[in-house]
Amino acid sequence: MTWLAVPLYAHAQGMSNAQIGALFAAPVLAQAPLNLVGGAYTDRIGGRRIMLGSCFVVMAAGLWFMVAAGFWMLMVGQVALILSRAAFWPATWAMATELPGERGVQLGRLNAVTNFGQIGGTVLCGFVLAAAGFGATFLVLTATGVLSLFAGLATPRLHKRHAALSARHPLAGYLPLLRRRIIVYTMLCAYLSALPFSLTMSFYPLLFAQFGHSEGASGVLLGLRAAGSILASLLTARFVRTGPQTLWPVTCGVAVAASVGFVPVINHVAPIALWMLIVGAATAAMTLYFQITISEASGVAERGSALALGGLGWSVSHLSTPLLMGFLADRYGIVVGFYVLGAFAAACAIVIAFTRHWAFQRS
Structure with a gap:
């Protein structure tokens, strides 16, 4: 819900594009270390406890936003939400890999349910904003928590406690994981899969507002990204394969680049809706790919930490994307910013294409 409400709330308070970008980028500096801590403690105490703690933080953040005024109060609320997400994702991903059944299918179902929540939350946010304002919207966020x-x-x-883990420092397992080429490669895939996600939380709503779309219409358009992700998560979960030969990450990367770069070309709801569906499907398939790749490259005792490193790729994307877009939007306009980010995503897809075989070689 906050992806639509927070940037519009900040804009309504007179903040610049650079300040809005900072609201979404700066808290990620705190997300990155907590993401690693959350992954390590997922291996140690289980993802369920981490997930429940994240719910409490969301409840507190919703109440805080109801009274927040000014840049720094909004920043505190954003930090709380970012920290909650940082702990939540590796915990729930690790829980899904422990469920009985095919791993890709379980992860696909989890991602589909997550994106269904994004649809409901985003669309509901748009209509509550239009009907009752920001205070009611943040109250609904608290109720959701x-x-x-x-x-x-x-x-x-x-979760089953692993005796070997309790005898060492919680963060001790990260250095061996980072020595593996496959982990670094999947972090790049995670980075690219999160790039449109970062824009959804920050500058997609502002682009739609500049194009003259209402809050309700913006909520529906943002919800279409999640709809594309749901379809891809459910339909492609059985077919996503890892390994050096598969073209899944390259195809998805090209689709992400095209959908980000071309979304502002025509200011009409039909092509914008199409690009939002495509970017949602591409990011969902890319997310499944890096989740499956990390899960198969790691043991059960280190899976939470390995998935947290994938989440670190997300964190870096959430940091760099809003900052870059804020800089470009203030100087050249938000439309030019989308063109530049589309070209940048295409460059990332090219790097992934040329590093696949290197990544799966034993280092």
């Missing part, structure tokens, strides 16, 4: 907490309490306890 309460519902998530009760849903989390109903999940099974799957």
Whole structure:
């Protein structure tokens, strides 16, 4: 919900594009280390406890935004939300890999449910904003955190404590993981898969507002990205394969680049909706690819940490994308910013294409 509400809330308070970009980029500096800590403690105490703690933070952040005024109060709320997400993602990914059944299918279902929540939250946010304003929107966010907490309490306890982990420092396993080429490669894939996600949280709403679309229409358009992700997560989960021969990451990277770069070309709801569906599907397939690749390259005892490193690729994207877009939007306009980021995403796809075989070689 905050992807639409927070940038519009900041814009309504008179903040510049650079300040709005900083609201989404600066908290990621805190997300990166917590992401690693969350992954390490997922291996040690289980993802379920980490997930429940994240729900409490979301509830507190929603209440905070209801009274937030000015850049620094909004920054505090953003930090809380970013920290919650940083702990939540590696925890739930690790939980999904421990479920019975085919790993790709379980991860696809998790991603589909996540994106379904994004659709409901984004569309609901747009209509609540239009009907009742920002205060009511953040109250709904708090209520969502309460519902998530009760849903989390109903999940099974799957984690088994590993005796070898309790005898060493929680962060000790990261250096050996970073020595593996496959981990570095999947971090790049995660970075590219998160780039449109970062724009959804920051500058897509501003682009749609500049094009003259209402809050309700913007919510629907942003929800289409999640709809594309749901379809891709459910339909491609059985077909996504890892390994040096598969073209999944290259194809998805090219689709991400095209959909980001071409979305501002025609200011009409139909082509914009099409590009949002495409970018959602491409990022979902790329996310599944890096999740499956990391899961198969790591053991159960280190999977939370390995997935957290994939999440670190997301964190770097969430840091760099809003900052770069804020800089470009203030100097050259938001439309030019989307063109530049589309070209940058294409360059990332080219790098992935040329490093696939290197990544799967034993270092």
